[in-house]
Amino acid sequence: MPRPAVDPAVLRGCSGPWDAVVVGSGPNGLLGALTLARRGMQVLVLEAEATPGGGARTLDLGLADGVVHDVCSAVHPLALASPAIGAQWLRARGVDMIAPEASYAHPLDGGRAAVAMRSAAATGDLIGGRRGRVWADVFSSLAAHGPDVMALMLGTAEQRLRAITSPTGARTAALLGRAAALADRSVRSGDDAGALLAGVGAHAISPLSSPTAIGTAVLLGSLAHTGGWPIPRGGSQSLVTAWIAELSELGGSVVTHAPVTSLDQLPPSRVVLLDLPAPSAGRLLAPWARSAASRRLTRRLQVFPPSAGAAAKADLVLSGPIPWAAAQQAPGIARAGTVHLGGSATLINTAEREVAEGRLPEAPVVLVSDPAGADPSREVRGLRPVWAYAHVPLGCPVDPVPLVLAQLERFAPGVRDLVVAARGVPASRMTGHNRSLTGGDIAGGSTALPHLGARPFLATDPHHLATLPGWAPGGEDAEVLLCSASSAPGPGVHGLGGQAAARSALARLA
DSSP states (O other): OOOOOOOHHHHTTOOOOOSEEEEOOSHHHHHHHHHHHTTTOOEEEEOSSSSSOGGGOEEOOSSSTTOOEESSOOOOHHHHHOTTTOHHHHHHTTOOEEOOSEEEEEEETTTEEEEEESSHHHHHHHHOHHHHHHHHHHHHHHHTTHHHHHHHHHSOHHHHHHHHTSTTHHHHHHHHHHHHHHHHHHTTTOSHHHHHHHHHHGGGOSOTTSHHHHHHHHHHHHHTTTTOOOEETTOTHHHHHHHHHHHHHTTOEEEOSOOOOOGGGSOOOSEEEEOSOHHHHHHHHGGGOOSHHHHHHHHHHHTOOOOSEEEEEEEEEESSOOOOTTTTTOGGGGGOSEEEESOSHHHHHHHHHHHHTTOOOSSOOEEEEOGGGTOGGGOBTTBEEEEEEEEEETTOOSOHHHHHHHHHHHHSTTGGGGEEEEEEEOGGGGGGTOTTOGGGOOSSSOOSHHHHHSSSSOOSSTTEEEEETTOSGGGOOEEEEEOSTTSTTOSSTTOHHHHHHHHHHHHHHO
16 A cells, blocks of 8 residues: 655644654543653644634634633533542642532522532432432442543453452442442432432433433532542643643644545654544544444444434623522532432433434523632623533534523523523534534433444454555554544543553554
8 A cells, every 4th residue: 555645734844754643632531642652752733723622622612702612521520530630640730630529519499409519428318318328328438449440441451350350349330339229219209319410410411210310410420529520720722731741742733724535645654543433533544444343333433323312512701600590509509519400300311312312302401610619710790601511412503502501591580680691512413523523412422322332333452443455654553543532432532532542553553
């Protein structure tokens, strides 16, 4: 196979040669690049958008002078807990992860709210009764075994085996089972514990009875009582800035405005990491598929199913804090980094089922964050950004701002009077700021159990896609690997997919 031609418009003067090229600068792409660079490889990262970071960017949207918004993710419990990132590294690089005293909150109709504090015991006291005691027992125990929780729920097969055979791993696995049973029972109970776990499980954009929603409730629920649900000071971009700073120190480069539509555009290298949705990776590889097996693989990538539900983004500018109706009964709601809107667990489950069936709920689930509550630097001249996602069917063209404001007004009467500016991005147009979010799919494809357990398909090495003969400098073969949310372990700002793909590449080159 002839060596591909280098496209000067993509490289724009970057010096080489490169040991590895990463397509996409989301958290997985950057953590994959760093994993390779820390092993002495020269790494080039190509990003299609004007700013790097993928799902962890903070931009001035022009809604109010000096007010910046997190355009995708805003709150990062997985980043703090992830072994690919780590709290110690974040502190060393000057990233200030502010964990509010209240991790998340859930307002209910009638001026009440349930609040999950960073302390599992304090949360149990707020819930009260037997359910509160069970909550405190289960989640306090899980919080004491955070690394085992991450390994068992998001680790590779090898990491899971090592964790479960450790002195504490079997106990942690049993605790996870208890937590899953608690989540399943609670969301049908109608009490405060059920509301809290329903809101967390809804992050999966899936009916609450699904294994994915239950697993999400257990994982994110336990992290709320470990390091909390932190907000990076200044916005999510501070994470990206720190990753790129270290990559630059190690000799790597990040090039923006560099969309890659063909592997022919890439310079020769020994490794290619694709931080792209599985269908996009399949389309890039299809012209290079020569054998029947490689053609089957590219077809499987291209037909990897999307998520059943999607996110539509609303960015608001308010002239004051959100006036929660439950603030007097539950003062923690005003301090929570994330608030889940949707009402009771029953109402949330109904809305999520409608989304999964392709219907827009009258009152969709909405996730809200007012980062200035934890990070006063985000407020500028009395104006503060408010971040919100509404759960809608895949590809929904409806402007989410009216949906978000209706849910906010339901639980915070008078909030409309504080709105200075608003911008809505329907699910159908989410690719306008991130080409990976087709139809508003923020999960990188289906998170139904078969597709989450074997992502993007069952394989000994789920990240390795192809070997390109003669691609590397000197005529050596090159390895192509998938490192996006479409690969194991799935969506989230944790960098584990990038780290795992990079480690697989290094093992193949050894």
